[in-house]
Amino acid sequence: MISTEAHLWWVDLDAGPSPGESLNLNVDRRAALLSQDERARAARFVFERDRRHFVLARTALRSILGARVSIPPEDLELVYGVRGKPALAPWCQAADLRFSLSRSGGLAVIALSHGVEIGVDVEQVRPFRNANFLVSGEFSPAESAVFESLPTDVRGEAFFHAWVRKEAFLKATGEGLSRPLADIEVTFAPGARARVLAVSGDASAAGHWSMTSLLPRPGYVAALVAHAPAVDAVPFGFHHLAPLSPAPGPARIDHRPQPGRHSWLTSGPGRTT
Secondary structure, three states: OOOEEEEEEEEEOOOOOOOOOOHHHHHHHHHOOOOHHHHHHHHOOOOHHHHHHHHHHHHHHHHHHHHHHOOOHHHOOEEEOOOOOEEEOHHHOOOOEEEEEEEEOOEEEEEEEEOOOEEEEEEEOOOOOOHHHHHHHHOOHHHHHHHHHOOHHHHHHHHHHHHHHHHHHHHHHOOHHHOOHHHEEEOOOOOOOOOEEEEOOEOHHHHHOEEEEEOOOOOEEEEEEEOOOOEEEEEEEEEOOOOOOOOOOOOOOOOOOOHHHHHHEOOHHHEOO
């Protein structure tokens, strides 16, 4: 079986500004790399931390994409599908580049592939008092039964594993939350290999998709889904937001895989290749 490659970067959204530069100035200057639409979206955030995280995640995405297609990040044009899935405009495409971005807490993940639809999702694991309520509404009956069978002390993390796997699938399809999460059945019990079990009750449809479980750092879980029978997740480590020159320019990006940073790819039963 030929494996599809997906390249992954993590972005520390709480990293400090450049020496001698205030946090707000750093974010405002990076916002100049965004499109008018993206800046408008950033302005709608109520909390400054959320605005800052949005700007830093989107500028990191633009820097990585720009380096891949040799176009300045501020000149890239993004287009959006019917349900909001982003893509590069045809004029700035190269080798049918596909991408996905997700952020939670102070961490973002960016995934790239060529010619294969992908979706990635990350969540900060946190106490969830209404997890049982969400399970009843967003999990299939079979998934709910698995969840109820788990020891109470592992249910919280198991819930978030299920959540990111379902979200990553819907990001890959471009459907977003227009499709019920219960339509996508996934594994999530501790020790279970990460995979899609059924799509709208059809187990055969699951064979067209691959899933990789990711553990980026303590307290976070993530998942990568690709519309291919197998995917090889290639880690490129952390994307560092380089200091901006007086005229905003692309960040420095190391495009060499970093084999020493595979610890956030789950090994053994947790990873699908």
